Amino acid sequence: MAKKEFIGISSEYDRLRIARVQVIKGGIKLMGVETLDMPYPIVKFSEGTSDPKGLATEFDDFFEVDTKSKDTLDDFPELTGEDDTSSKPKSPVSSSLDDNFDMTRVDEDSDVVTDNEKLIADYLKKIGRKKLHIGLHIPFGKTTFQFVKNVDPDKMRKSERIDFFNEKLRPIHNEDPEPDHYSWTKAADNACLIAYNRNDTSLINLFEVAETYYKGKLMINERLPDESIWAGLVRANYNLAPDDITGIIAIGETSSRIMFMKGSEILNILPIIPDGENSVDILNTIFSKILFEIDKGELPKLNRVLIARSAKFSEKVKPYFEKQFDEIEVDYLTLHPQRVTYADDILDSPVYLQPYLSAIGAAWAASRLNEKEFSQLVLLPEYLREKQRSLKIAWHGIIILILIALTPLFINNMYLSKSAELQQLEQQVRITENQIEELRPIATMTEDLVADYQVIQAEIDRLLELARYSQKWSEVLTSLNDGISQIPQLWLTSLRTSDEHINLTGISLTREQIPVLARLFTDANIQQVSETELREQPVYTFAMQANNYRQDIEEFLLDMPQVEFDFEQGTVIELDFTYAPEPAEIRERELVAGGNRAANNTPVFEQQQVVQEDSDPEPRGSEEEITTADNEAERIAGIQETRNTVSPEETVPPALPRFGLRGPEDEIFIGAYTIVLHSIPDSSRAAAEYQMLKDEGYKATLWQAEIEEGQLNWRIGVGLFQEIPDAVNAVSELPEPYRDNHFIVRIR
Incomplete structure (x- = not known):
C-alpha cells in the first residue's frame, strides 16, 4: 500500500508552486516540486501592498534616504550591472530561475483546457489518489499582524476573548471581525500576536471548484500565512537558543517582508515593504529597516539572517548582507538534511528550492508532523473544518469518551471481584473432586447394582404382562x-x-x-x-x-x-x-x-x-x-x-x-x-x-x-x-x- 502523500500549494499571480511530501521516520521526504502555470490570474496581486499602520516610509524620514536613488549602491556594482561578471554566462541554476521553473507551462496555442479549475483537476487526476490532503498558504503581505503586549488570551473566557479581539481589530479594519478571519498565538516577551486575513479566499475557492471536476476527495488540512510557514520551517530545521534573534527576509516581485524571531517565538513582523525585485534599491531598503529596528532598541542583537525568498536576487542577496553584517550568520533558509530527505530527481539546493519553500512548509503543516512548530496561526474557515471533520464530538460524545475512560476502572474492579469469586469456586471444586474420588468405588458398585436391578425389573414386567389374562x-x-x-x-x-x-x-x-x-x-x-x-x-x-x-x-x-x-x-x-x-x-x-x-x-x-x-x-x-x-x-x-x-x-x-x-x-x-x-x-x-x-x-x-x-x-x-x-x-x-x-x- 502506497504511503500517504501531502500536497502543499503556494500561488504567484498566474502560477502555482506545488510540493509533495511523505512522512517518514524522523522527518519528511520531498517527493517532488512542480510549477503549474494558469491560463488566468489566480488573484489580482499575489503580494500585499497595504500598509495599515503607515510605517512603510518611516525609516526614510529617519535616515533621510531616497529609496529611488541609484547612487547608494556604488559599492555594490553587481547590483547595477557594472560588474565584470555580468558578461559571464549564467549558471544553470540561475538560468532555471530566470525561466521561472515552468515545468508544466501551457502554451497559448495549445488545445489544453483553459479554465484554471479544470487544469488543476487534470493535474490532481495524474497523481492517481482517491483522497488528497492539501495545505494552502496565504501570500505574504495579505495578512496583517498586530502585537499586544502583556496579554494572555488563554486566561480569558470565551466571551471576553471575543470582545478583546473585536476591540483591537475594529479600529484598524473598520468592522467587527469574524472568528474565521483572525487567529492568534503567543509571541516573545509575553506578547500576543494577532493575524488577520479577510478577503484572500481565492485559492480556497479555486480548489473547491476544482473538486467538482475531480472524482476523488480533497481535504484542505491547513491554511497558513507565509510568515507563519517560514517561522515553522525555522523552528523545525534550526536549533534555536532562547535568546537568539533570527531575522527572516523575503523579497517578492512587488513587495518584501522582514520579520524577527526570538528563540522559537515571533518577536516582530515589520510592515510590508511596497518594493520588490523590480526595485534595484530593495536591498538598501531592507538593510535600512533592519538598522532602524536596532537603533530603536527593539533588537538587542541579531544572531542570524535567513533569506526565505529572494526571487531574481538569489545570488546577490547573500553576498550583500554578508558584507553588511560581517559578524552575523547570513544564509538561505535551508532544510535540515536529518529531517528532510529528497527523491532522486530533486536537486538538493537551497537556491533551487527557495521558490517552493512556502509550498513545502504548507505540505509539512498538512502532514501534522511537528504540528506545534507550524499550526500556530491557522486561518482555515470553520465551514471547511466542519466539512472535513470525520468525527464530530458534541457534548454527548464527550460523555461517551468519559465513560470509555472510566470503563477500564470498572472492568478492573469487576475483574478483581470475579477473580476472588473464581478462586473460591476453584477451591470448592477441588474439595468436591476429592469427595468424588473417595466415593467413586461406592458409586461404581451402586451403578452395577442398579443395572442388575433394571434387568430383573424388566424380566418381572415381561412376566406380569404375559400373566395378564392367563386364566x-x-x-x-x-x-x-x-x-x-x-x-x-x-x-x-x-x-x-x-x-x-x-x-x-x-x-x-x-x-x-x-x-x-x-x-x-x-x-x-x-x-x-x-x-x-x-x-x-x-x-x-x-x-x-x-x-x-x-x-x-x-x-x-x-x-x-x-x-x-x-x-x-x-x-x-x-x-x-x-x-x-x-x-x-x-x-x-x-x-x-x-x-x-x-x-x-x-x-x-x-x-x-x-x-x-x-x-x-x-x-x-x-x-x-x-x-x-x-x-x-x-x-x-x-x-x-x-x-x-x-x-x-x-x-x-x-x-x-x-x-x-x-x-x-x-x-x-x-x-x-x-x-x-x-x-x-x-x-x-x-x-x-x-x-x-x-x-x-x-x-x-x-x-x-x-x-x-x-x-x-x-x-x-x-x-x-x-x-x-x-x-x-x-x-x-x-x-x-x-x-x-x-x-x-x-x-x-
Whole structure:
C-alpha cells in the first residue's frame, strides 16, 4: 500500500508552486516540486501592498534616504550591472530561475483546457489518489499582524476573548471581525500576536471548484500565512537558543517582508515593504529597516539572517548582507538534511528550492508532523473544518469518551471481584473432586447394582404382562363346560377366537337348545341355524359369536412385591408380603353387600364418569328359536335328575344361602348365578331400579362390573341360583318385559 502523500500549494499571480511530501521516520521526504502555470490570474496581486499602520516610509524620514536613488549602491556594482561578471554566462541554476521553473507551462496555442479549475483537476487526476490532503498558504503581505503586549488570551473566557479581539481589530479594519478571519498565538516577551486575513479566499475557492471536476476527495488540512510557514520551517530545521534573534527576509516581485524571531517565538513582523525585485534599491531598503529596528532598541542583537525568498536576487542577496553584517550568520533558509530527505530527481539546493519553500512548509503543516512548530496561526474557515471533520464530538460524545475512560476502572474492579469469586469456586471444586474420588468405588458398585436391578425389573414386567389374562382360557372353558354339561344332545364342532370374540359352531338335536347355549355369555349372537341330517336323523347345525367374552373374566394380576431402593441413602425399604385385596374388589363386595342389606333404604352411590352403553341387553334369538320357559325348565330338570356324578366345582358349600327368585337376603353368595335385568352406567337409575325390584319382593343384587377397559356399568340382577337350569326355570316367573330381555351370569 502506497504511503500517504501531502500536497502543499503556494500561488504567484498566474502560477502555482506545488510540493509533495511523505512522512517518514524522523522527518519528511520531498517527493517532488512542480510549477503549474494558469491560463488566468489566480488573484489580482499575489503580494500585499497595504500598509495599515503607515510605517512603510518611516525609516526614510529617519535616515533621510531616497529609496529611488541609484547612487547608494556604488559599492555594490553587481547590483547595477557594472560588474565584470555580468558578461559571464549564467549558471544553470540561475538560468532555471530566470525561466521561472515552468515545468508544466501551457502554451497559448495549445488545445489544453483553459479554465484554471479544470487544469488543476487534470493535474490532481495524474497523481492517481482517491483522497488528497492539501495545505494552502496565504501570500505574504495579505495578512496583517498586530502585537499586544502583556496579554494572555488563554486566561480569558470565551466571551471576553471575543470582545478583546473585536476591540483591537475594529479600529484598524473598520468592522467587527469574524472568528474565521483572525487567529492568534503567543509571541516573545509575553506578547500576543494577532493575524488577520479577510478577503484572500481565492485559492480556497479555486480548489473547491476544482473538486467538482475531480472524482476523488480533497481535504484542505491547513491554511497558513507565509510568515507563519517560514517561522515553522525555522523552528523545525534550526536549533534555536532562547535568546537568539533570527531575522527572516523575503523579497517578492512587488513587495518584501522582514520579520524577527526570538528563540522559537515571533518577536516582530515589520510592515510590508511596497518594493520588490523590480526595485534595484530593495536591498538598501531592507538593510535600512533592519538598522532602524536596532537603533530603536527593539533588537538587542541579531544572531542570524535567513533569506526565505529572494526571487531574481538569489545570488546577490547573500553576498550583500554578508558584507553588511560581517559578524552575523547570513544564509538561505535551508532544510535540515536529518529531517528532510529528497527523491532522486530533486536537486538538493537551497537556491533551487527557495521558490517552493512556502509550498513545502504548507505540505509539512498538512502532514501534522511537528504540528506545534507550524499550526500556530491557522486561518482555515470553520465551514471547511466542519466539512472535513470525520468525527464530530458534541457534548454527548464527550460523555461517551468519559465513560470509555472510566470503563477500564470498572472492568478492573469487576475483574478483581470475579477473580476472588473464581478462586473460591476453584477451591470448592477441588474439595468436591476429592469427595468424588473417595466415593467413586461406592458409586461404581451402586451403578452395577442398579443395572442388575433394571434387568430383573424388566424380566418381572415381561412376566406380569404375559400373566395378564392367563386364566382366560381356563375361565372361558370352565364356564363353557359347565353350561354345555347342562344342555344334553348339543355338541361343539369348532371354537375360534378373533380379538375379543369367540366363534362357535356345533350340532344340536333340537332347535330349542341353541338359545340356551347363547345365554351362557353376556353378549352372544346366533348367526346361523340350519337343519340337516346326520346318520338319517334330523339335526341342527349352528354358528354363534360371543362378543367381548372378557367382560366377565377378571384379569390375573399377580401382586409382586416391589423393591424400593433409595439410591441416595443406599438403604432397602422392607417389603410387606401379606395379601391385601384390591380396592376395586373391596368396593364391589361392599356395594353388593350393602345392596342386600338396604331392603327398605335407597343406597347412596358415588358419582363416577363412565361411558354410556345400551341400557338393557337385547333379547337372545327369535321366537322360533326360544321355547317356553316352563318346557325348558322341565326338560333341564329331567336331565339333572339323570346325572349320576357331580364335579367338585358344583359341590354346594356347607353354609348355603337361601336360593330362589324372591325373598330377603342379607348377604350375597359370590359364585352363584343370577338373572341380570339391567346393565346401565347411571348410578342413580341403577339404585332406583334396584330398590324397585326389592320392593316387589325379589332377591335384588346390585354391583359394578367393567364392561370394557375403562368402562364401568351397574348391573341389577334378581335371584340367587346354584345352577344355570335353576335360573332358566325361574325366568318364567319374571314379568313379561324381562322374560325375553335378560341374561344369566355368575356373580364375581
